[in-house]
Every structure is written in structure tokens, then in C-alpha cells.
Amino acid sequence: MTDELSRNERIKEASDYLRGTLAEGLREEITGAIIEDDAQLVKFHGMYLQDDRDLRPERARKKMEKAFAFMIRVRIPGGVLTSQQWLALDQVARDYGSGTMRLTTRQTVQLHGVIKSNLKATLKAIDAVLLNSIAACGDINRNVMCNVLPEQSRAHAAAIALARSVSDHLLPRTPAYREIWLDGERIAGGEGEVVEPIYGKTYLPRKFKVVVAVPPSNDVDVFAHDLGYIAIVGDAGEIIGWNVTVGGGMGMTHGELDTYPRVADIMGFCKTEDAVKIAEAVVTVQRDWGDRKSRKHARLKYTIEDRGLDAFRAEVEQRAGVKLGAAKPFTFSSTGDRYGWSEGTDGRSHLTLFVQNGRVHDSALGAQQTALRTIAQRHDGGFRITPNQNLVIANVPTSEQTEIERIAREAGLLAPWSGLRRNSMACVALPTCGLALAESERYLPDLLTALDERLAAFGLSADDIVIRMTGCPNGCARPYLAEIGLVGKGPGRYNLYLGAAFDGSRMNKLYAEDLDHAGIVAALDPLFAAYVKERQKGERFGDYAIRAGIIAASGNGADFHANVRLPPARVPAR
Ligand code: HEM
Ligand code: SF4
Numbered sequence: 426m427t428d429e430l431s432r433n434e435r436i437k438e439a440s441d442y443l444r445g446t447l448a449e450g451l452r453e454e455i456t457g458a459i460i461e462d463d464a465q466l467v468k469f470h471g472m473y474l475q476d477d478r479d480l481r482p483e484r485a486r487k488k489m490e491k492a493f494a495f496m497i498r499v500r501i502p503g504g505v506l507t508s509q510q511w512l513a514l515d516q517v518a519r520d521y522g523s524g525t526m527r528l529t530t531r532q533t534v535q536l537h538g539v540i541k542s543n544l545k546a547t548l549k550a551i552d553a554v555l556l557n558s559i560a561a562c563g564d565i566n567r568n569v570m571c572n573v574l575p576e577q578s579r580a581h582a583a584a585i586a587l588a589r590s591v592s593d594h595l596l597p598r599t600p601a602y603r604e605i606w607l608d609g610e611r612i613a614g615g616e617g618e619v620v621e622p623i624y625g626k627t628y629l630p631r632k633f634k635v636v637v638a639v640p641p642s643n644d645v646d647v648f649a650h651d652l653g654y655i656a657i658v659g660d661a662g663e664i665i666g667w668n669v670t671v672g673g674g675m676g677m678t679h680g681e682l683d684t685y686p687r688v689a690d691i692m693g694f695c696k697t698e699d700a701v702k703i704a705e706a707v708v709t710v711q712r713d714w715g716d717r718k719s720r721k722h723a724r725l726k727y728t729i730e731d732r733g734l735d736a737f738r739a740e741v742e743q744r745a746g747v748k749l750g751a752a753k754p755f756t757f758s759s760t761g762d763r764y765g766w767s768e769g770t771d772g773r774s775h776l777t778l779f780v781q782n783g784r785v786h787d788s789a790l791g792a793q794q795t796a797l798r799t800i801a802q803r804h805d806g807g808f809r810i811t812p813n814q815n816l817v818i819a820n821v822p823t824s825e826q827t828e829i830e831r832i833a834r835e836a837g838l839l840a841p842w843s844g845l846r847r848n849s850m851a852c853v854a855l856p857t858c859g860l861a862l863a864e865s866e867r868y869l870p871d872l873l874t875a876l877d878e879r880l881a882a883f884g885l886s887a888d889d890i891v892i893r894m895t896g897c898p899n900g901c902a903r904p905y906l907a908e909i910g911l912v913g914k915g916p917g918r919y920n921l922y923l924g925a926a927f928d929g930s931r932m933n934k935l936y937a938e939d940l941d942h943a944g945i946v947a948a949l950d951p952l953f954a955a956y957v958k959e960r961q962k963g964e965r966f967g968d969y970a971i972r973a974g975i976i977a978a979s980g981n982g983a984d985f986h987a988n989v990r991l992p993p994a995r996v997p998a999r
Contacts, residue, residue, distance in 0.1 A: 428707025432715050432923040436462045437564070437627045441621050442599035443469045453606070457493035457541050457768040457781075469565060469628070470602055471498045471558025472544070475537070494538045496857060497522075497547060498561035503571030503585045503637075504532030504810030505819075511808050514552040515785075515798055521547045525794065530781035530850055530902050531634070532810045533568045535855050537702045543801045548606040559602050564629045566595035570636040570645045572656075573762070573777075573809045573817050579770055580656055580993040582640045583664040587654060587697065588637045591704045595635070597621060597628070608886075623705060630715035630723035633708060634674075639664075640989065643929045645758035645812045646937040648673045648688035649903050651725040652707050654700060655691075657753045662770060666696045667754045669703055671737065672729035675900030676984075679722060679914060685985045686905040686932055687726040690734050693749025706745035710737065730982050731888070757928040761848050761889060762813045765827070766838070774808075774826060776818045778838040782851045782866045783814030784984065791837030800833055810978070814850055844889040850903070852911065854896025861896035872911075872945065877952050883957040890966045891927060894919070905932045905985070906965035909949065917941050921948055924976040927965040935989045 436445070445466040459467065464474045476491035499514065506514075506801035508770040514534050518526045522864035523538035539547050551557060561568055562713060574581040598621055613653035621628070638647040639656040644779035647653035653670035673689030695703050707725075714732060716722045729737050737863035742748055764777045785794050797816070801808070806820030816838075821829055852858070873892070880886050890983050893907035910922035910933050917940045938946050952975060960969050971978045977988035 429576065430717050431720050433465055433564070433720065434627055436465050439852075440466050440551065441601075442626070443597065443601040443606065444599075447601075448605050448972070451541060451544065456490060456541075459541070465565075465894055466572060467495075469560060469563035469597070470606065471500065471561030471563075472496065473498075473562060473859075475857045475859055477538075477856050478859075478997050480863075489999050491844055494540050495544060496537045497544075497551075498529070498559045499534045499536075499551060499556050499800045500592075501533045501810065502569045503588045505571075505585060505631075505811070506808045506810070508805050508807060510554045511801045512798065513550060513791060513931065514556075515794065515801070517550045520550070525784060525786035527853060528780055528785060528810045528814045528816060529815045530783070530814055530852070531568050532812055534568045534810065534965055537853075537854070545608075547624065551608055551987045557602065559970050560597055560986055562632075562940055564595060564631050564633075565624065566592070566629075566633045566635060568592075569595075570634075570650075570812055572637060572639040572642055572645055573811050574639055574642065574652050577658075577770060578640060578664060579662045580658055580664055581769075583697070584637045584654075584656055587667075587700055588635075590701050591635055592638075594705060595623065595633075595708060596703050597624060602913045607832055622861075624974065627717070629708070629712055630717045631720060631725075631871050633711065634727065635704065637667075638757075640755040641758040642763075642772075643760045644762060646788050646903050646929050647759055648929055649675055649686075649906055651691055651711070652690065652704060653840050657755060659695070664697065666753070667700055668694050668755065669707075672706060672726045672734075674724045674726040675903055675905055676724070677898050677900070681721070682986045685722050686900060687730070687982050687985075688906075688930065689726075690729065690930055690981075692734065694752050695747060695749055697746065699747045700743040701751075702747055703741065706741040706747075707756055709744060710740045714740075717838070732762065735739075757930065759889070760813075760929040762811045762815050762892065762967055764815075764847065766830075773820045774823070775801075775809075776821060776826075776831055776833065777811070777827060778816045778818065779840065779842055779847065780815050781846075781870060782849075784866065785816075789838075793836045796836035796838065800829055804829060807884075813848075842888045843873070843880060844874060845880060845892055846873050848889050848891040849873060850893045850907075852895040852901035858896060860899060861913060861915060862915055863896050863919060865896040865902070865913060867895045872942065875942070875946050875994055877948060879953055880947065883904075883929055883953050885953060885957055888966075889927070891925070907933060908965065909933075909972075911945065914939055919945060920946060923952075923967070925977060927967055931967075932981075932985055933967065933989070934976050934985065936976055938991060 446959040473496045480492045521543040522536040528536040569588045569592040634650040635652045654667040670689035745914040809817040815964040851865040851869040854861035892909040893904040894911040895900045896913040911919040921937045924935035
């Protein structure tokens with residue numbers, strides 16, 4: 426480790442509150458890219474500079490610049506969209522993007538393939554329906570997630586209210602976004618004006634993620650995030666307060682044992698009126714205590730490991746002026762979505778659809794993008810993006826149910842998927858993500874087909890088993906909390922992790938390295954066979970793997986890397 430501040434710290438400091446030379450760079454027509462420093466800053470505006478990696482070899486041969494384009498991530502607290510907003514995003518994707526929309530694991534929408542000259546038009550169209558991409562990426566608080574909760578309307582109302590308050594409170598105050606993308610006038614600040622009272626000039630050491638969960642559903646994967654609120658629900662369905670979690674995070678680097686995924690600790694209990702104060706205090710302690718020298722050690726999870734939870738809690742309580750209570754009991758049952766119709770306590774109906782890996786497009790599975798557009802045109806109850814990359818058609822009146830279900834069914838959005846596929850997620854990876862070491866979204870469906878065949882042979886098709894894949898160890902689809910986790914190592918090769926808890930409370934552990942397709946199927950097949958024979962009543966695959974001694978249970982933090990046994994027989998010859 427060095428004593429030097431990381432390069433990103435200097436870029437942020439010199440950026441004049443996230444402006445950099447973005448406005449000038451946009452006018453530069455000679456390249457589809459922007460300069461490297463601005464590429465760091467543009468993340469705070471919700472965008473990533475990417476290039477189509479499928480086209481790299483051909484363009485290199487022709488001595489052409491890479492096929493640069495931007496990914497835009499919209500800010501959608503709790504994943505709640507009006508039908509009009511859905512239609513606008515769908516239109517923007519077709520007018521300016523790759524044509525498709527990507528529902529993400531953090532309840533937002535990503536649009537890919539927007540070229541530099543179309544960025545402003547795209548963001549203006551998004552702004553016209555009261556959405557934006559402010560702080561959707563970057564070293565700052567990102568999209569705040571919230572349980573979708575179709576069946577507990579009273580608790581959902583309170584949970585989404587908290588998610589929105591935290592989101593609003595932690596927004597950056599700089600007018601840079603409006604100035605650069607929406608042609609706003611530059612607002613001159615007075616001498617000594619505090620532009621960012623919460624963040625300061627250098628924002629946070631790293632990304633920061635907040636979620637709100639309502640038991641028994643842990644669909645938001647509360648333990649995977651920097652800051653979480655777990656609703657404590659009273660007998661009448663009302664929320665009496667929140668357990669506060671801190672220090673979860675997924676990313677790590679292959680082969681670097683001092684980087685690891687971590688499940689959050691429960692720090693204590695707070696009342697609703699104190700929840701936003703607590704959020705601000707957690708953010709400012711991390712702002713001041715987080716590591717700004719090594720970005721690989723800069724997330725809140727490492728601050729908590731290094732300083733200890735007690736010291737962190739004491740500082741948060743002091744800054745917030747709030748004493749946290751003892752955490753209250755709660756029970757999570759799963760991290761998955763409840764598909765099909767559900768009725769809320771207010772009598773309104775909601776339909777949860779399965780969108781494979783969150784990719785909204787017309788494909789061999791069905792004309793899904795067209796179908797969702799048709800539904801949005803006739804339905805004004807709104808949409809909710811789930812934390813599992815799926816979609817809820819919310820508040821459907823009885824008179825509309827038959828027709829909406831018919832449209833969804835015809836498009837394959839209600840197909841009778843296996844228990845494994847229903848609980849699957851894959852990150853985007855190739856061709857857009859510059860960090861991908863292996864395929865993910867484009868490969869997982871085929872792997873599932875092969876695994877489904879084996880599961881069917883054992884009579885396990887209907888059993889819920891959580892499987893998640895990512896193209897690199899950054900962990901965007903939260904693979905370390907999956908009963909079967911697959912993490913890209915190199916082209917066509919994956920590390921296999923087993924033994925996570927079905928309710929999202931325990932991480933998995935490395936079981937085998939560098940497996941190709943045949944290796945993954947061959948590794949899992951005997952485990953499925955043993956599971957079906959030996960499992961106890963109601964025992965989940967992840968719990969079974971530990972009880973049967975297939976894998977050691979992962980404790981927290983660095984223990985993720987401990988007790989890994991890789992018998993030579995399990996590692997394929999290279
Ligand atoms: C730690 C380092 C990480 C880096 C550098 C990183 C970077 C990226 C990049 C470049 C993309 C864009 C891929 C594309 O759309 O082409 C992406 C997607 C995404 N990331 Fe990450 N990521 C990291 C970790 C995480 C984690 C831990 C989570 C969630 C807990 C997460 C959530 C997402 C989501 C929701 C997407 C959208 C696609 C999807 O649904 O998979 N990221 N990330
Ligand atoms: S996990 Fe890695 S490959 Fe997948 S989207 Fe995230 S950064 Fe890209």
C-alpha cells in the first residue's frame with residue numbers, strides 16, 4: 426500500500442464538483458470517447474464509457490478507433506416507475522441505444538450503446554419524464570433499493586418513503602449534471618459557499634449502496650450492501666422501526682486474499698424519524714474514515730473490519746445525535762421473487778413476471794419488449810423493477826387482469842421455468858462491460874438448460890435453488906450470496922462457489938476453480954444426486970452442502986477465503 430492518495434482522489438478534487446472538461450469533451454467530434462479523467466467523472470453522472478468488445482478485433486484490423494458508446498444507468502429509487510416513464514425509457518432505448526433495456530440487480534434500468542453525440546438528447550428525453558441518472562455510478566450514494574413487496578402494501582408505502590428520503594438526502598448538490606447535459610446555466614456560487622455539505626469536494630472513497638428490506642422477503646439482499654434498513658413490522662402490518670445494517674459488499678479480486686466479499690453487520694435499531702440522520706452519519710464517517718489511498722480497500726466493509734463495529738457505531742451515534750437501540754428479531758425466508766399474481770392488503774393485484782437476466786427485448790423467448798410496451802400503454806398502475814432483474818406490473822384492476830396476463834403469457838413472461846432458472850441472475854459482462862473476463866448474461870441461459878436436464882433427471886426441477894453468475898469477481902449479480910455461484914476467471918472458465926444461505930445471510934465458498942461448461946455440469950451433477958438422496962425435510966441446497974461436508978461454512982470477512990479445499994480431482998487438467 427502507498428501513502429499517496431489514489432489517482433481518482435486527485436481527479437475528483439480537481440473536477441470543480443464533477444464538471445471536469447466534460448462539456449468540452451462532448452463537443453470534440455474527432456473521437457467517440459472522452460479523456461480518461463472525464464471518464465472517471467462521467468460515472469458520477471450515471472454513465473460508463475464502454476466499447477463493443479465483440480467488434481474490437483475487426484476494428485483493430487481496420488485500424489479504426491474502438492466502437493465507443495456509453496452505458497447510461499437511470500436512478501430509480503425502489504425500482505418504481507410510472508407507465509409513462511417505462512414507455513419513455515423503452516423509446517429512448519430504441520431511438521438512441523442498442524434497442525433493448527436491461528433491468529438490473531439494483532432495481533434500475535441500464536441503456537447500452539448510446540454514442541457520444543446522442544448523450545444529451547437521451548438525457549433530455551429521460552429528464553422529460555422526471556427521471557435522471559445522477560449519481561447512478563461513481564464514488565457516491567447510488568440507487569437506493571427497496572423491497573417490492575406486492576403483498577404488504579402498508580409496509581411497502583413506508584419502506585419506499587424511507588428509500589426515497591434517503592435517496593434525496595444523499596443526492597449530490599452540484600449543479601454540474603443540469604449544466605452539462607440539460608444545458609442549464611452555470612450557477613455561480615458565492616464566496617465560501619458549501620457546495621456539497623455531505624460529501625465535500627472529493628465525495629466518498631468508493632461507491633456506496635443503500636437498501637431497504639421488509640421481512641420475510643430479503644429480495645434486496647440487505648447483507649450485500651453498505652447500509653441497509655430491515656423493517657421491524659408490528660402486528661397490524663405497520664413499521665415500528667428499523668434494524669440498521671452496515672458493511673456489506675461483494676467485490677473482490679481473484680488471487681488477492683486481502684480483498685473479499687462481506688455480509689453486513691447489524692449495527693442496532695432506529696426509529697423511522699432518525700433513519701435519515703443515521704444514513705448521513707454513516708456516510709460522513711465513511712467519508713472521513715474510508716481508505717482513499719487504495720481503491721481496493723476503500724469500501725465501508727474494510728473500514729468496519731479495520732476499525733471494528735463498536736467504534737464505528739459510537740462515531741455514527743455521536744454524529745447523528747441518536748443512540749441506537751438493540752437490534753430486534755426478524756426472519757427472512759428468501760431472496761427471490763414471488764412470481765405470478767399476488768394481492769396486497771389493500772386488495773390491489775400485482776403480477777410478477779420473469780425477465781431472463783433482466784434483458785428486455787424481443788427474442789426467441791417471445792416479443793417481450795413489445796408486450797411490455799403494450800401493457801404500459803393500456804395500464805396506468807405502474808411498474809416495479811425487482812432486485813432479481815424481474816418486473817412487477819403493479820396495481821392491476823380486476824377488469825384488466827385477464828388481458829394483461831394474456832399479453833404476458835403470450836410473450837413468454839410467465840413461462841413455467843424450473844426452480845433453478847426462477848432463482849437465477851447474471852450480470853451483463855460481454856460485450857459491453859470492460860471488466861468482464863468471461864461471458865455471463867449471454868451464457869447463463871445455456872448453462873441452465875444443461876443443468877435443468879440433470880435436475881429433471883433427479884426430480885429436482887421444481888426445487889428453488891439460487892444460482893448467480895458474473896463475468897468477473899466484482900460481483901455485480903451478487904454471486905457470493907448464491908447457493909451456486911459462478912464467477913468468470915477467463916474466457917469460458919469459471920470459479921464455482923457453494924454453500925450460501927437461501928435467505929441471503931451467509932456467503933458461499935470456493936469449491937472448484939477454472940471450470941469450463943462440461944466441468945461445471947460434471948461438478949454439480951453428483952452433488953444434485955447426493956442432495957436428492959440425503960437432504961432432510963425442507964433442507965436447502967446451500968445448507969445441505971455444508972452439512973454434508975462438501976464445503977466449509979463461510980464466516981464473515983476474510984473467512985471467505987479460509988478453509989478452502991480444492992482436491993486435485995475436482996480441478997480439471999489444463
Ligand atoms: C467492485 C467493483 C465493481 C465494478 C468496478 C463494477 C463495474 C460495473 C460495470 C462497468 C458495469 C456495467 C456493465 C454493463 O452494463 O455493460 C456494472 C454493472 C452493474 N453492476 Fe457493477 N461493478 C462492481 C461491483 C458491483 C456490485 C458488488 C454490485 C451489486 C451489489 C454491482 C451492481 C451492478 C449492477 C446492478 C449492474 C447492472 C447490470 C446487472 O444487473 O448485472 N456492481 N458494474
Ligand atoms: S461482475 Fe464484472 S463482468 Fe459482470 S458487469 Fe460487473 S464488472 Fe462487469
